[in-house]
Amino acid sequence: MTTMQKCTFAEAVGAYIIVEVGPRTRNLSVGRDIRFLEQYLLDPATNPFSNKPVADVTDRDILAFLVSLADRPAVARLCTRKIRAFFAWAMWPSRRMQFGLEINPALYILPRHIAGRPQARLRFLEVDELHAYLAAAATLKPHQQAFAEGLALTGQRPSDLGRMRWSELYLDRQVWAAKRGNAYTARVILSDAFISKLAGMRSELPANAGDFVFSATQGRTPLLHLGPMKSxxxxxxxxxxxxxxGSSSCEWRWTDLRRTVICKLVEGGLYWKDAFRATGSSMPEDVRSSIRMFGTEAGIREALNRYAAALDAMMQKRGFNSGSDS
Incomplete structure (x- = not known):
């Protein structure tokens, strides 16, 4: 590594990704870790000190950035851990001299100082809220509408679905070979309704479209910056x-929608293990340790189809009132 005393924080984190994070080939989440670092630490639109010389970054800079994320506790905690891990790596004697670092500005900043200790969240969308979500999705731009409806049909993480590629889809087999990390591909079962939606989208693609399914740039870039859409x-x-x-305004998160899909699949007869598998969710320890084996792909698809049919019946019964008359 050459002398880097004048390099920016973003450049230093880039070196950290190349030297330390990228080579972790046995870590199945390395791809997601790198994407998180790119989105929250390298992007100047997210991190106000990304273009500041790394040697000049102070604990005040870090704290101000993390406090700005406090309304998203999980993201704030993870950002805290990632920043601490980076500076711990950068403070190794040889690297510290190359970066021009004298102290570790993140040394005394802990995740619990930013967002408190993690609290279990059990929130899911009620029927009225789920109807409102789908009705609201119908008023978005076409690519956003397709994405929002896809989240409701699949229960996938927004960051995963937003990176879905046409080259990963096998529409005839109703399967998505989703890239989750280095050398790891998740086989995701898709419902008839979602496959039909994807087939319709594909038929309307221009000849020069890129590979990303959900995109504001005709497939050239993934749909990842979801703040405005969520608002x-x-x-x-x-x-x-x-x-x-009898209804009122609701505060919700993307994870609440995922939790709702899982609960609806279980209510429809799917076992918990299979519901977590269908949505690509991490299993709680009590579910993971269950002696019951996974169900078949056909059984999971049938459950997803029943759930999609229930969503359609709900919307047909309640209508697509967009609230424009309020």
Missing amino acids: ALSEKMDSILQNAP
Whole structure:
């Protein structure tokens, strides 16, 4: 490594990714770790000190950035851990001299100082809220609508679904070979309704479209920066719910939607293990240690089809009131 005393924080983190994070080939989450670092630490739109010389970054800079994420506790805690891990790596004697670091500015900043200790969240969307979500999704731009409806049909993580590629899809077999990390591919079962939606989208693609399924740039880049879309969804949902008797505005997160899909699949007859598998979710220890084996792909697809049919019946019964008359 050459002398890097004048390098920016982003450049130093880039070196950290190349030297330390990338080679962790046995870590199945390395791909997700790198994407997280790129989104939250390297992007100037997210991290205000990314272009500041790394030797000039202070604990005040770090703390101000992390506090700005406090309304997303899980992200704030993970950012804290990633920044601490980077500076611990950068403070190794030889690297410390190359970066021009004298102290570790993240040494005394702990995840619990930023967002408190993790609290179990059991929130899921009620029927009125799920209806409002889908009705609100119908008012978004076409690529955002398809993505929002895809999340409701699959229960996948937004960061995973946003990176879905046409080259990973086998529409005839109704399977998505989702890249999850280095040398790891998850086989995701898809419902008839979602496959039909994907087939319709594919038929309308221009000849020069890129590989990403959900994109604002005709497939050339993935759909990842979801803050504005989430805000638009929430605002429209509040408008819709204000018109519903006994309903009120709701605070929700993407994880609440995923939890809702899991619960609906279980209510529809799927075992917990298979519901977590269907949505690509991490299994709680009590579910993981269950002696029951996984169900068949056909059984999972049938459950997803029943759930999709229930969503369609709900929307047909309640209508697609977008709240525009409020």
